[in-house]
Amino acid sequence: NAGVTQTPKFQVLKTGQSMTLQCAQDMNHNSMYWYRQDPGMGLRLIYYSASEGTTDKGEVPNGYNVSRLNKREFSLRLESAAPSQTSVYFCASSDLQDLENIQYFGAGTRLSVL
Amino acid sequence: AQSVTQLDSHVSVSEGTPVLLRCNYSSSYSPSLFWYVQHPNKGLQLLLKYTSAATLVKGINGFEAEFKKSETSFHLTKPSAHMSDAAEYFCVARLRGSARQLTFGSGTQLTVLP
Numbered sequence: 447n448a449g450v451t452q453t454p455k456f457q458v459l460k461t462g463q464s465m466t467l468q469c470a471q472d473m474n475h476n477s478m479y480w481y482r483q484d485p486g487m488g489l490r491l492i493y494y495s496a497s498e499g500t501t502d503k504g505e506v507p508n509g510y511n512v513s514r515l516n517k518r519e520f521s522l523r524l525e526s527a528a529p530s531q532t533s534v535y536f537c538a539s540s541d542l543q544d545l546e547n548i549q550y551f552g553a554g555t556r557l558s559v560l
Numbered sequence: 561a562q563s564v565t566q567l568d569s570h571v572s573v574s575e576g577t578p579v580l581l582r583c584n585y586s587s588s589y590s591p592s593l594f595w596y597v598q599h600p601n602k603g604l605q606l607l608l609k610y611t612s613a614a615t616l617v618k619g620i621n622g623f624e625a626e627f628k629k630s631e632t633s634f635h636l637t638k639p640s641a642h643m644s645d646a647a648e649y650f651c652v653a654r655l656r657g658s659a660r661q662l663t664f665g666s667g668t669q670l671t672v673l674p
Binding site: 488490552554 | 606
């Protein structure tokens, strides 16, 4: 049982390059999320998708775009990477019917922007 | 607005001794509260949740937490630490009625000494 799968696990970019982080879940969840984790700051929500076909901004959306490709997949795109986007990125999913919104996380993508 | 404060960024205990990780929340309403654990290079895993039922909540691996409304606290405890407990722990809140968004504390790194 894979749960939430993120690719790639590691990535190094130069300033100005673009890339897409991929996320897929096999739990038939409606809702998916992208977070970034920085030292001493916990996780901060970048974007989320409450259900297929919808996306909304979170706390720190600037510099990012997302695509909810289908129910399983939710990608995060950096159009022009900046050193401030060096971080660990986590994708999560949850069941829209779960009133407590328990989220299930992938293993993360460690991104360095030089 | 709600916030979550984890009072210690690092906690160090000896194997076999009790663990106490402190968390305070600030919210106008009673939130749902969670503790997640993150082992090195892994995603976050749910340890336990408080959702307005019993105030003493038991989770996996012998952890438990007590919701104290008068103190706005939700501290995580374990009677006897094990080496495998070494990880980062996050206290997380969800405002009742809030559709999808969680608020994360900044994390507490637990070190277990032999």
